Amino acid sequence: MAAGRKRQGATRGTGGKVRRSLEGKGPTPPAEARHWYKDKARAERITREERGGASPRKAPVRARKSEDAPxxxxxxxxxxxxxxxxxxxxxxxxxxxxxxxxxxxxxxxxxxxxxxxxxxxxxxxxxxxxxxxxxxxxxxxxPAYEYAHPIDLVRFAQEAAEVPLIVALDGVTDPRNLGAIARSAAAFGAHGLLVPGRRSAGVTAGAWKTSAGTLASLPVARGANLTQALQGYREDGLFVVGLDGESRTDIGDMTLAAEPLVVVVGSEGKGLSRLVREACDQVVRIPMGAAAESLNAGVAAGIALYEVSRLRRG
Incomplete structure (x- = not known):
C-alpha cells in the first residue's frame, strides 16, 4: 500500500443511503404524466392563441337527438x-x-x-x-311516432277492398307540409304516406298540428331508401306517378289514375330527385300560369289527389 493513502470503505452511519441512491428511481415518466405538464401545455396554448398562430377551437359537437325520443x-x-x-x-x-x-x-x-x-x-x-x-x-x-312498414300501406288498402293509393314524399323537409299533405290524403281516400328515413320531414308536433288530427287515423310509413321502396311497390303491382313541373304531360291526361297507385310529391323548387324520377312509370305536371314558378308541396299534393279522385270517379 502506498504511503499516505487511506483505505476506502463505507462511511460510518450512512445506513446504506449511498447504496440506495445508486439504484436509481426507475424509468423517466413521459411528459404528460408529470405534474407540471398540463400547466405548461396550457401556457403554451394561450401564448400561441395570443400570437394568432393557433387554429380556433372547435365548438363542442352536440349529440343528435334520437328519433325515438319524445x-x-x-x-x-x-x-x-x-x-x-x-x-x-x-x-x-x-x-x-x-x-x-x-x-x-x-x-x-x-x-x-x-x-x-x-x-x-x-x-x-x-x-x-x-x-x-x-x-x-x-x-x-x-311520444315518438310509431311508423308503419311500407308494405303495410298496401295491406291496409287490401283489407278495405279498395284500390291502393299511397302518397310518397321526396325531399319534403317541412313538417307542416307533411301535415298538410296528410289532410289532403285523408280527404281523398289515400291509404297512407311514405317518407324516406333521411332528409325528410317526420311526424313531429308541427306535423300533428297542421294535420288537424288526421295523422291519428292516417298511417305514415318510413323506408330506409325511397327509391328502393318505390321499386318494391312496383314489384307488388303498383304504378308510380311523380309530380314534376318539367314534365310535358298534364295531370289531367294521366293514364294510370285508376290503377293501384303511388303519387310522389317532390320538394318545392327542386322537384323530384333524379333516381326517384327514374323510378316513376309516369311523370306529370300541374299546369300553371306564367306568374307562378312552383307550388307548395302541400298544395301540389292536394291538387294531384283531387285529380286522381276525379279521374277514378270518371
Missing part, C-alpha cells in the same frame, strides 16, 4: 293549440307557482279530460325539456 312543445299558445288539435301527448308539465290564465286552465282541463299525466316541476326542469326555448311555465310531452 318531443316537447313549450309555450302557452302552442301547448293549448296542440291539445285542441288532438295532438297525442303523454304528459303536461306545469311550473310550480305558475300564474294561471285562460290558456293554462284550458290546457289542464283538456289534459285531465284525456287522461294525460299532469306534472308540477320547477322551471329548471322545463328549461332542460324545451332545450332553452321559451316555455312560459308550460310544456307538453309528445
Amino acid at each position: 318531443e316537447y312543445i313549450g309555450g302557452r299558445n302552442p301547448v293549448v293549440e296542440a291539445l285542441r288539435a288532438g295532438v297525442p301527448a303523454s304528459a303536461l308539465y306545469i311550473a310550480a307557482r305558475i300564474e294561471n290564465d285562460d290558456r293554462v286552465r284550458e290546457s289542464i282541463k283538456i289534459a285531465a279530460d284525456k287522461g294525460i299525466a299532469l306534472l308540477e316541476v320547477d322551471r329548471g326542469k322545463l328549461d332542460r325539456l324545451t332545450e332553452g326555448g321559451v316555455h312560459q311555465g308550460v310544456a307538453l310531452q309528445i
Whole structure:
C-alpha cells in the first residue's frame, strides 16, 4: 500500500443511503404524466392563441337527438293549440307557482279530460325539456311516432277492398307540409304516406298540428331508401306517378289514375330527385300560369289527389 493513502470503505452511519441512491428511481415518466405538464401545455396554448398562430377551437359537437325520443312543445299558445288539435301527448308539465290564465286552465282541463299525466316541476326542469326555448311555465310531452312498414300501406288498402293509393314524399323537409299533405290524403281516400328515413320531414308536433288530427287515423310509413321502396311497390303491382313541373304531360291526361297507385310529391323548387324520377312509370305536371314558378308541396299534393279522385270517379 502506498504511503499516505487511506483505505476506502463505507462511511460510518450512512445506513446504506449511498447504496440506495445508486439504484436509481426507475424509468423517466413521459411528459404528460408529470405534474407540471398540463400547466405548461396550457401556457403554451394561450401564448400561441395570443400570437394568432393557433387554429380556433372547435365548438363542442352536440349529440343528435334520437328519433325515438319524445318531443316537447313549450309555450302557452302552442301547448293549448296542440291539445285542441288532438295532438297525442303523454304528459303536461306545469311550473310550480305558475300564474294561471285562460290558456293554462284550458290546457289542464283538456289534459285531465284525456287522461294525460299532469306534472308540477320547477322551471329548471322545463328549461332542460324545451332545450332553452321559451316555455312560459308550460310544456307538453309528445311520444315518438310509431311508423308503419311500407308494405303495410298496401295491406291496409287490401283489407278495405279498395284500390291502393299511397302518397310518397321526396325531399319534403317541412313538417307542416307533411301535415298538410296528410289532410289532403285523408280527404281523398289515400291509404297512407311514405317518407324516406333521411332528409325528410317526420311526424313531429308541427306535423300533428297542421294535420288537424288526421295523422291519428292516417298511417305514415318510413323506408330506409325511397327509391328502393318505390321499386318494391312496383314489384307488388303498383304504378308510380311523380309530380314534376318539367314534365310535358298534364295531370289531367294521366293514364294510370285508376290503377293501384303511388303519387310522389317532390320538394318545392327542386322537384323530384333524379333516381326517384327514374323510378316513376309516369311523370306529370300541374299546369300553371306564367306568374307562378312552383307550388307548395302541400298544395301540389292536394291538387294531384283531387285529380286522381276525379279521374277514378270518371
